[in-house]
Amino acid sequence: MATNLEFIKSASADNVTSFTITDIFSDKYDVYEVFVRGNGSQNVGSLNAEFLDSSGTDIAQGAYDTAILRLNPASTFGEVRTTNANSFEWAYPSGSDFDFGAKITVYNPYSTSSYTFATIQSMAKQGEKAIVVAKSTTSAEQMAFYANQHFTPINVSVFGVK
Amino acid sequence: MSDKSNKYGYVGVDIPAQSFGANKGVFNPAEINDLVANNQWTTFGQLELIETQTYSGAVANIDFLNLQESTYNVHLLTVNNLGVTASGGQGLVQFFESGVIETANVYQRAWQYGNATGTFGESKSTADDTVFSFYVSTGDVTSNFYLYIYNAGDNSKYTFATGQMAKYDVATPQMQFGSGVLPQTSIVNGIRIKDSSGANWTSFDISLYGIRYS
Numbered sequence: 001m002a003t004n005l006e007f008i009k010s011a012s013a014d015n016v017t018s019f020t021i022t023d024i025f026s027d028k029y030d031v032y033e034v035f036v037r038g039n040g041s042q043n044v045g046s047l048n049a050e051f052l053d054s055s056g057t058d059i060a061q062g063a064y065d066t067a068i069l070r071l072n073p074a075s076t077f078g079e080v081r082t083t084n085a086n087s088f089e090w091a092y093p094s095g096s097d098f099d100f101g102a103k104i105t106v107y108n109p110y111s112t113s114s115y116t117f118a119t120i121q122s123m124a125k126q127g128e129k130a131i132v133v134a135k136s137t138t139s140a141e142q143m144a145f146y147a148n149q150h151f152t153p154i155n156v157s158v159f160g161v162k
Numbered sequence: 163m164s165d166k167s168n169k170y171g172y173v174g175v176d177i178p179a180q181s182f183g184a185n186k187g188v189f190n191p192a193e194i195n196d197l198v199a200n201n202q203w204t205t206f207g208q209l210e211l212i213e214t215q216t217y218s219g220a221v222a223n224i225d226f227l228n229l230q231e232s233t234y235n236v237h238l239l240t241v242n243n244l245g246v247t248a249s250g251g252q253g254l255v256q257f258f259e260s261g262v263i264e265t266a267n268v269y270q271r272a273w274q275y276g277n278a279t280g281t282f283g284e285s286k287s288t289a290d291d292t293v294f295s296f297y298v299s300t301g302d303v304t305s306n307f308y309l310y311i312y313n314a315g316d317n318s319k320y321t322f323a324t325g326q327m328a329k330y331d332v333a334t335p336q337m338q339f340g341s342g343v344l345p346q347t348s349i350v351n352g353i354r355i356k357d358s359s360g361a362n363w364t365s366f367d368i369s370l371y372g373i374r375y376s
Contacts, residue, residue, distance in 0.1 A: 005209040007182065007375045035236050035376045037312050039319065071272035071340045073288045099343075101236075101312025101322035121310065121324035127272045127341025155235070157376045159208060 005033065006160045012038075014153035020052065020144040021156045025109040029160030034104040038154040040093040040124065040147050047100065047124075047147055048087040051109060051116055051140035058144075059116070060134035064088045068120075071127035087146065088132045093124040100124035109140040116140055169193065182375070201374075208374040209238065215369075217245075220362035224355040226370050227258065231315030231351050234372030239353065242367040244305040246298050251359030253305060254292035257314075257321060257344050258352025264344065269293045273340030280334065293323045293342035298357065301332035304365070314350040321350045 013019045025032065040047055050058045066088045068080040080089070091100045102122030108114045118132040145154060169177050170187030178186040180202045197203035213228055229237060244253070257264050267289040276282040285295065296305055307327035313319040320343050327338040344350065353370070357363070
């Protein structure tokens with residue numbers, strides 16, 4: 001049967017500073033859509049994430065490169081560049097208690113012959129458009145999401161793109 | 163309470179609970195139909211078409227009023243060949259809150275634009291009447307864009323939109339991408355596309371999808 005967007009898993013948590021969704025990447029798909037909704041409670045600057053292997057280890061610790069355009073409705077847009085970082089930013093509540101919505105498109109996470117890439121569109125207090133490369137050929141099966149305060153809540157839904 | 167009725171190929175034993183990705187048993191067509199109706203049957207294709215509207219005559223407002231927002235947390239709106247002639251205004255995307263169109267300057271938005279033969283720049287506001295606006299000049303304009311819309315049916319969360327556009331404005335290709343928010347905790351159950359000057363749309367093919375389980 002011809003299909004398009006295939007549901008894999010959804011999960012949520014409340015009042016947590018980190019959240020891991022397991023068993024989402026496999027050899028069944030090359031491209032994934034990850035939708036994230038929720039709220040970053042007070043004093044959250046940026047919201048970050050990592051790709052994890054089957055044992056929960058970050059596949060690219062110190063090896064995330066990003067290019068981010070923060071789209072601020074109230075001020076000049078900001079460019080953020082990182083190389084060899086420990087995680088990547090996917091939304092920017094900008095130090096305020098603000099809801100968020102995001103779509104992270106992930107490429108090749110399960111491959112052991114290519115890096116894992118992602119493109120991001122999100123909106124919180126500020127919008128964001130970003131690219132990410134995790135410079136690792138380790139196979140990822142999970143994602144971890146981090147806030148420096150609590151997610152209240154965080155909802156993650158993962159789909160494979162057939 | 164255990165269910166020992168005869169279902170799903172089981173006889174006289176506890177019947178396994180059925181859910182997406184976890185169907186157990188041998189199913190007859192009637193059982194499959196029931197599970198599909200109850201959203202308990204595993205069938206892939208979670209980008210679900212809600213409605214398509216195609217141009218059939220000049221119209222000022224294009225309204226989508228069946229978002230099924232209690233079913234879908236994320237929507238995708240694809241706008242193709244949205245045409246207008248000699249507007250001079252802005253194309254706007256507005257939300258209905260519980261059936262009432264929100265036209266006040268309560269939206270926030272931040273969009274980057276770029277012209278193939280001109281400048282790039284920032285289009286932004288913290289007090290606007292639209293979650294996404296796009297300039298339509300005094301000539302023929304054809305716009306194509308998509309928006310992902312988050313939390314429409316969640317009355318405890320703001321409603322967000324992110325998207326990207328490709329436009330042909332008086333023979334000049336233009337692009338936009340960015341984000342917007344209606345920072346009000348409300349039920350959004352409709353979407354309107356209009357021109358700020360009141361001009362009629364002269365062509366369009368627009369589809370609204372829900373992403374199930376989002």
